[in-house]
Amino acid sequence: MSTVDAPASSTLTGRTSGRLVTWGLVVWAAVAVTIRLFGHRLLSPGSPLVVAAFFVATVPLMALVTYPVYHWFDIGAGRRPRAAALMSLPGMLLDVLLVALSTTALPNLSTGSVINFGAVLLFGYAVVLLTGFVPRR
Numbered sequence: 001m002s003t004v005d006a007p008a009s010s011t012l013t014g015r016t017s018g019r020l021v022t023w024g025l026v027v028w029a030a031v032a033v034t035i036r037l038f039g040h041r042l043l044s045p046g047s048p049l050v051v052a053a054f055f056v057a058t059v060p061l062m063a064l065v066t067y068p069v070y071h072w073f074d075i076g077a078g079r080r081p082r083a084a085a086l087m088s089l090p091g092m093l094l095d096v097l098l099v100a101l102s103t104t105a106l107p108n109l110s111t112g113s114v115i116n117f118g119a120v121l122l123f124g125y126a127v128v129l130l131t132g133f134v135p136r137r
Contacts, residue, residue, distance in 0.1 A: 011079070011082075012075070012079055012082055012083060012086070016073050016075070016083075017086055019073065020069070020073070020083050020086040020087050021086050021087070021089075021090050023065075023069055023087055024086065024087035024088060024089070024090045024091050025090050025091065025094075027065050027087070027091065028090065028091030028094055028095070031091075031124075032094075032098060035106060035109075035117060036105070036106055036108075039106060039108065039109050039113060039117060040108040040109055040110070040113060042054050043109065043113040043114075043116040043117050043120065044110070044112070044113055044116075045110070045112035045113065045115075045116065051116050054120060055119075055120060055123060058120060058123055058124050058127060059127055061124075062124050062127040062128050062131070063127070063131060063136075065128075066084065066087065066128055066131040067131060067136045069083070069087070070083060070131075070136075077135060080131070080132040080133070081129075081132035081133060082132070083132060084128055084129050084130075084131055084132030084133075085129065085132070087128060088125050088128050088129055091125070092125055095121050099114065099117065099118055099121070102114045102117075
C-alpha cells in the first residue's frame, strides 16, 4: 500500500518522518558509543548475570526512547507502527555494518560478546517495534 492509498490515520508528514529517522539515528549513535566503550563489560559471556540484566534493562530503556516521541510529535495509535519502523530501520541497517565490521568497529568485544550484542540488538529493535502496537499504560 503506497502512502497515497494509506488511510489518513497511518500517514506521517515528511517533516515528522525525518524527525523520527533522525531520532532513531541519535539513539543508534548513543547505543553504538556505549557498546564501544562499555560493551566488553556489559556483554561478556563470562558475566551472564550482567548480560541478563542488560536484556532486562533494554525493555524500559527502549520504551523510554519511544513513547515520549509519540507524545511529542502527536503520533496517534494508527500512526505508531509506521513511526516505530521509521525509528528502527536506520539503526538496523547501520547495525548490519557494525556487527559485520565488529573486529574493527568494536575491537574490545570478544566473539562471544559480539554474539550477545547481536541478540540484544534484535531484542531492542523488537521492543521498539512493539511500542508501535502496544499502548503505553
